[in-house]
Amino acid sequence: MKSKNFTRRKFLGAAALTSAGMALDPSSLFGAPAIVKSLxxxxxxxxxxxxxxxxxxxxxxxxxxxxxxxxxxxxxxxxxxxxxxxxxxxxxxxPESQIDRKTLYALRRAKKQGDLTADQAKELTDLQAQMVSYNKEVAEWRSKMSxxxxxxxxxxxxxxxxxxxxxxxxxxxxxxxxxxxxxxxxxxxxxxxxxxxxxxxxxxxxxxxxxxxxxxxxxxxxxxxxxxxxxxxxxxxxxxxxxxxxxxxxxxxxxxxxxxxxxxxxxxxxxxxxxxxxxxxxxxxxxxxxxxxxxxxxxxxxxxxxxxxxxxxxxxxxxxxxxxxxxxxxxxxxxxxxxxxxxxx
Missing domain, CATH: 3.20.20.150 (Divalent-metal-dependent TIM barrel enzymes)
Structure with missing residues (x-):
């Protein structure tokens, strides 16, 4: 699923908010540092x-x-x-994760309870492999990021x-x-x-x-x-x-x-x-x-x-x-x- 997170560029470009108490509409996020300081x-x-x-x-x-x-x-x-x-x-x-964590956690619970079907067991194995790969990617990112x-x-x-x-x-x-x-x-x-x-x-x-x-x-x-x-x-x-x-x-x-x-x-x-x-x-x-x-x-x-x-x-x-x-x-x-x-x- 595509991330709903705003990019920093969008954030810095959104200067419409002039008060910290305005309605919680993501499109109205305050923007530049000068605006933040004025709040x-x-x-x-x-x-x-x-x-x-x-x-x-x-x-x-x-x-x-x-x-x-x-x-x-x-x-x-x-x-x-x-x-x-x-x-x-x-x-x-x-790095953004594409792993369906909700399904992963549900399958882990089902395995713990002994309720996994053969197809679910295969899906769990695949998701766990994805998680291992993603964790390696994140570890690499941590070692190099500023x-x-x-x-x-x-x-x-x-x-x-x-x-x-x-x-x-x-x-x-x-x-x-x-x-x-x-x-x-x-x-x-x-x-x-x-x-x-x-x-x-x-x-x-x-x-x-x-x-x-x-x-x-x-x-x-x-x-x-x-x-x-x-x-x-x-x-x-x-x-x-x-x-x-x-x-x-x-x-x-x-x-x-x-x-x-x-x-x-x-x-x-x-x-x-x-x-x-x-x-x-x-x-x-x-x-x-x-x-x-x-x-x-x-x-x-x-x-x-x-x-x-x-x-x-x-x-x-x-x-x-x-x-x-x-x-x-x-x-x-x-x-x-x-x-x-x-x-x-």
């Missing part, structure tokens, strides 16, 4: 607490380019972000009033080479990020490896968690390296059945580099992912704890509840930010 800059630093957003929150929006992503962030009123790898790598010229692209991307975001505090490219897995990992960490530094994020691998050897590479690159490796989070999940990694850190997910922590998440924040505050915010239910209430203020996650109390104790790590909005009909991701992120403003007011 009213956002400020989501609220009573000492930096509220950010992970750009994954905008995954449902039609254009996933770095330029469009910046517009979504600005329209939502956010001034600091955790940037996913996709927009940044596309901006830097990453890292200056990330400096330019940082400037574009910073000029618009948005800082990048974390970077999440898909290069920190056990199957990635040291070259891949170093590349991701160096890109993060050029983007201005203090840390990179990755799902906790539940593998002590890998967290040791990542911690050593993080120390070498002088950037923190912050481990994200889903429902595997416990009060002690990060302890081994934190003991392995001063550059291993936490990307706590408050909502998933609650959904995992852990009691008293505020105590964990107090205990681990020195190790938390950023904290994902979403409102999930406890296991007793089916673990739903709900609009903020309707679940069991103490978001307001956590934000107030950050304010009152002057914790410096940001709270990162991660939009994962179902977007209501007639709304969109930007409007829902705005609602989440408003919730934070009321909690911190």
């Amino acid at each position: 009213k800059k956002p400020n989501s630093l609220i009573n000492g607490v930096q509220i950010g957003v992970i750009t994954y929150s905008f995954r449902s929006m039609p254009d996933q380019s770095a330029e469009a992503t910046l517009k979504y962030v600005l329209d939502a009123g956010i001034s600091a972000i955790e940037l996913m790898g996709g927009p940044a790598e596309t901006f830097a010229g990453k 890292m200056d692209h990330f400096t330019k991307l940082r400037k574009m975001y910073n000029d618009a009033g948005v800082s990048i505090y974390a970077f999440k490219p898909g290069v920190f897995g056990k199957d990635n080479s040291d070259a891949d990992i170093n590349w991701g960490m160096q890109a993060a530094k050029l983007l201005g990020a203090s840390h990179v994020t990755v799902e906790h691998p539940s593998d002590d050897a890998h967290t040791l490896r990542l911690g050593k590479l993080a120390k070498k690159n002088k950037v923190f490796m912050a481990y994200h968690g889903h429902e595997q989070q416990t009060p002690t999940l990060w302890d081994t990694a934190l003991a392995q390296s001063a550059y291993n850190a936490m990307n706590l997910d408050l909502g998933h922590y609650v959904a995992a059945g852990n009691a008293d998440p505020l105590s964990l924040i107090r205990e681990k505050s020195a190790h938390i580099k950023s904290m994902h915010l979403k409102d999930r239910q406890s296991p007793q209430h089916q673990k739903g992912n709900l609009p903020w203020g309707t679940g069991d996650t103490p978001i307001a109390e956590a934000l107030q704890l950050m304010r009152d104790n002057q914790y410096k790590f940001p709270g990162t909005i991660e939009l994962e509840y179902q977007i209501p009909e007639g709304s969109n991701a930007v409007e829902e992120v705005k609602k989440c930010l408003s919730y934070c403003e009321k909690a911190l007011g």
Whole structure:
């Protein structure tokens, strides 16, 4: 399928937008740097607490380019972000994939469940071969591309009033080479990020490896968690390296059945580099992912704890509840930010 991403040339030629709050029409993307500088800059630093957003929150929006992503962030009123790898790598010229990933992932699930037909098994083998070939192409690209692209991307975001505090490219897995990992960490530094994020691998050897590479690159490796989070999940990694850190997910922590998440924040505050915010239910209430203020996650109390104790790590909005009909991701992120403003007011 042909990419919907806007080219940089189209972006620079689109000078129609004069306000960051205009309608979310991809054809109205603001253009030249001078126009970006003239826009009213956002400020989501609220009573000492930096509220950010992970750009994954905008995954449902039609254009996933770095330029469009910046517009979504600005329209939502956010001034600091955790940037996913996709927009940044596309901006830097990453080869486009023609692989049907949706089908690939569905076939992998079917294989795991033992439900593959002979034809599906053949299709899966073909798609996996395509993926191996594409990954080699991308690795070759990384080895030769100019890292200056990330400096330019940082400037574009910073000029618009948005800082990048974390970077999440898909290069920190056990199957990635040291070259891949170093590349991701160096890109993060050029983007201005203090840390990179990755799902906790539940593998002590890998967290040791990542911690050593993080120390070498002088950037923190912050481990994200889903429902595997416990009060002690990060302890081994934190003991392995001063550059291993936490990307706590408050909502998933609650959904995992852990009691008293505020105590964990107090205990681990020195190790938390950023904290994902979403409102999930406890296991007793089916673990739903709900609009903020309707679940069991103490978001307001956590934000107030950050304010009152002057914790410096940001709270990162991660939009994962179902977007209501007639709304969109930007409007829902705005609602989440408003919730934070009321909690911190």
